[in-house]
Amino acid sequence: MQPSEKQCPFCAETIKAQARRCRHCHADLSKKTLGVFAKTGITVVVLGIVLLGFGAYVASSSESKEQSEAQAAIDLCREHEASYTGPANGRSIISAACQKIEDELRGKFGHAP
Numbered sequence: 885m886q887p888s889e890k891q892c893p894f895c896a897e898t899i900k901a902q903a904r905r906c907r908h909c910h911a912d913l914s915k916k917t918l919g920v921f922a923k924t925g926i927t928v929v930v931l932g933i934v935l936l937g938f939g940a941y942v943a944s945s946s947e948s949k950e951q952s953e954a955q956a957a958i959d960l961c962r963e964h965e966a967s968y969t970g971p972a973n974g975r976s977i978i979s980a981a982c983q984k985i986e987d988e989l990r991g992k993f994g995h996a997p
């Protein structure tokens with residue numbers, strides 16, 4: 885294999901390193917790499933929205949409503965973490981975010997909701 889060549893991850897044929905589409909099996913090689921990054925990015929954006937939503941609840945809700953909705957935010961976060969199938973570093977970002985929500989609630993309510 886030449887330095888300018890690589891192996892197709894789909895059919896294992898040798899192809900050009902710069903190739904975006906395998907000339908043997910016609911797999912789209914640009915999409916696969918992009919997809920992994922896009923998925924991680926989307927996950928981070930979703931978590932950002934969850935955190936923002938949580939912040940808005942804290943600012944505007946009565947305490948009991950706030951607490952149940954905070955619990956819902958944690959459930960959503962843990963659900964998202966459990967169903968996440970992307971790269972391991974993406975999962976640890978989600979875990980850290982869920983943990984942060986729980987820590988903030990523990991500080992606010994004096995216990996885990």
Ligand SMILES: [Zn+2]
Nearest residue numbers: 892895906909
């Ligand atoms: Zn191929």
